[in-house]
Amino acid sequence: MTPFNIIVAMDPDRGIGKDGRIPWQLKGDLRHFREMTTTTRDKNKRNAVIMGRRTWDSLPDPFRPLPGRINVVITRNEQLRLPEGVMKAGGLAQALELLDEKGIRKTCETVFVIGGAQIYEQAVRLKGCRMIFSTQILHSFPCDTFFPPFADCFYQTSASQRHKEDRIEYLFAEYRRKDSGQPQAV
Ligand SMILES: NC(=O)c1ccc[n+]([C@@H]2O[C@H](COP(=O)([O-])OP(=O)(O)OC[C@H]3O[C@@H](n4cnc5c(N)ncnc54)[C@H](OP(=O)(O)O)[C@@H]3O)[C@@H](O)[C@H]2O)c1
Numbered sequence: 001m002t003p004f005n006i007i008v009a010m011d012p013d014r015g016i017g018k019d020g021r022i023p024w025q026l027k028g029d030l031r032h033f034r035e036m037t038t039t040t041r042d043k044n045k046r047n048a049v050i051m052g053r054r055t056w057d058s059l060p061d062p063f064r065p066l067p068g069r070i071n072v073v074i075t076r077n078e079q080l081r082l083p084e085g086v087m088k089a090g091g092l093a094q095a096l097e098l099l100d101e102k103g104i105r106k107t108c109e110t111v112f113v114i115g116g117a118q119i120y121e122q123a124v125r126l127k128g129c130r131m132i133f134s135t136q137i138l139h140s141f142p143c144d145t146f147f148p149p150f151a152d153c154f155y156q157t158s159a160s161q162r163h164k165e166d167r168i169e170y171l172f173a174e175y176r177r178k179d180s181g182q183p184q185a186v
Helices: 027-038 053-058 092-100 117-123
Strands: 004-010 015-017 046-052 069-074 087-089 108-113 129-137 154-159 163-165 168-177
Touching: 004 015, 004 027, 004 117, 015 117, 027 046, 027 129, 027 163, 027 168, 046 053, 046 092, 046 117, 053 069, 069 092, 087 092, 092 108, 092 117, 108 117
Parallel strands: 004 108, 004 129, 046 069, 046 108, 069 087
Antiparallel strands: 129 168, 154 168, 163 168
16 A cells, blocks of 8 residues: 555644634645645655545635646546646545555655545555654634544654744644654655
8 A cells, every 4th residue: 555644733632623624724734735745756656645525525626626736536526626636535545555556656755645534534644654754733712623632653853943833832743653663754
């Protein structure tokens, strides 16, 4: 299976969303997300972002598809129409298979699962999920959508200094799968 990483922003209760949106607006976190998911070591390659259909729907028009990245949307709706170049998959396994196909594998460097809750829930269980890049929002928000518990299978490898925006403090933490063997480049 294609190895992949998760990227997420969550509050202290693992809240990630409310009413189909992300409850906070933090420029530093958006910049971090863009840099993490876009930057490649090989300038001839792109990274891929896999997301659930609801997360796709939640992206503002100017950022849909997310530029500079291979976008893959997971849906059960075979009729769903997506812009040219955006890939559609009937599940997470199929999304990873599509990215493993010869033509794409050569041009795709790192795969990120970017949400939402339904897709994270499936992704954390897969051994192919190597790292979780988490923005820890240090303030509780009312949320109706949550990241699944993950402490049993992942351990923290780093945490950044705290950042503050509009009185909201946050930091960037990284977690590695416990049974993923030797640390690997991501
Ligand atoms: N804080 C963060 O980092 C972050 C990141 C991303 C999203 N979010 C938030 O999370 C919320 C959205 O999450 P969500 O859990 O409601 O939705 P989601 O995971 O983004 O998308 C759910 C949709 O994915 C498809 N899907 C899920 N499992 C599937 C399967 N096994 N096979 C085929 N298709 C499948 C279905 O699409 P169809 O209905 O089309 O079949 C389902 O309705 C929003 O509030 C969003 O803002 C937060």
